[in-house]
Amino acid sequence: MGTVRRRVAATVLGAALAVMALSPLPASAASNGPDPIVTGDTFVGKTLTTEIGPYTFYGCGGGKGPDFTIYWTRDGFLVAGETGRNYLLQPDDTGARMAAHLTASKTACSGETLHSNETLPVGAANRAQGFTGRSFELLARGADGALMLYGRKGPAWDTTRTVGWGWNVFNLVLAPGDFNGDGKGDVIARDAAGNLYLYAGDGTGGWKPAQTIGKGWNIFDSIVSPGDFNGDGHNDILAREPGGALYLYPGNGSGGWLARTAVGQGWQVMDMLLTPGDFNGDGKADVLGRDRGGYLYFYGGNGAGGWTRSWLIGVGWNALKAAGAAGDFDADGFPDVFGVDQQGRLVIYYSDGRTGWRKSEVVGSGWGGFSTIF
Secondary structure (H helix, E strand, C coil), X not given: CCHHHHHHHHHHHHHHHHHHHHXXXXXXXXXXXXXXXXXXXXXCCCEEEEECCCCCCECCCCCCXXXXXXXXXXXXEECCCCCCCEEECCHXXXXXXXXXXXXXXXXXXXXXXXXXXXXXXXXXXXXXXXXCCCCEEEEEEECCCCEXXXXXXXXXXXXXXXXXXXXXXXXXXXXXXXXXXXXXCEEEEEECCCCEEEECECCCCCECCCEEEECCHHHCCEEEEEECCCCCCCCEEEEECCCCCEEEECEXXXXXXXXXXXXXXXXXXXXXXXXXXCCCCCCCCEEEEEECCCCEEEEEECXXXXXXXXXXXXXXXXXXXXXXXXXXCCCCCCCCEEEEECCCCEEEEEXXXXXXXXXXXXXXXXXXXXXXXX
């Protein structure tokens, strides 16, 4: 369920519970209550939460409580040992649909059961979920090749950390999220010869040994990481040729590739592609494109490797030297966009979760000296 629909469902549930609270049930009555609702981002490393009505199976425990037990399923199969209201998504859940179930205590209700909605397929940790698991993080490469990690903890920046040296040997770097299926954020880099390397993250800002995952990638003038673009639970890559042909390279979830598919033509009119993840709240990965006139367009992904609709969502974006997306800056549940203006200031553009904007805000200075920010 997308963020917007989850919030609507939670609001409806809250209203229903408020009505119930005004009319308490008689102590002798048993009530099933509303079906539970599972909320939360469906990405590895995120937590799902079960919203349960306060009078669910009221009295079924014979007054001794609790009145029910909870269990979780993965694609309809029991997840052994998981009996809490919250569930931390694991790499084994990738691609699966999760659901929570409540079984009444058998004292009075004979094991009656309520079932939640099933989630969308669980995706690998997305770039828009942060690099080391925080809601917003930036990696910035200096002219000397130093790679710096800027993370957020609540409303403040963490202490800046140097997480690599010598990264100026690469002409392109990007963060695909979890690309090898271990639940941790990774980085992909391309050298001048067109070799593509995977730098698997260790989850704390460090790296495992680099792996070569491709050759001949210098035929592309733009490579971006949309997240899971085809809906199989694994993070993917979009690559554009100078002539405007756009290709989807689906990740196989273990650091390799499935067969590529063509997903568009005419993309040479864009001088920048941004990948915020789910930008319109429908649970599917989207893409933003800036043309050379500074117009910013939304391209809705259909969750199966294709597109829905596109429309204009901004003007004047050519005033920025750089722009990108790296998570939810203000922790409101919606992915935001960052930019660096001509004065080197870092600007956050706050999304409203429906392809629009709430406001923009300058949150830093001195960012103009970096050669790459992602």
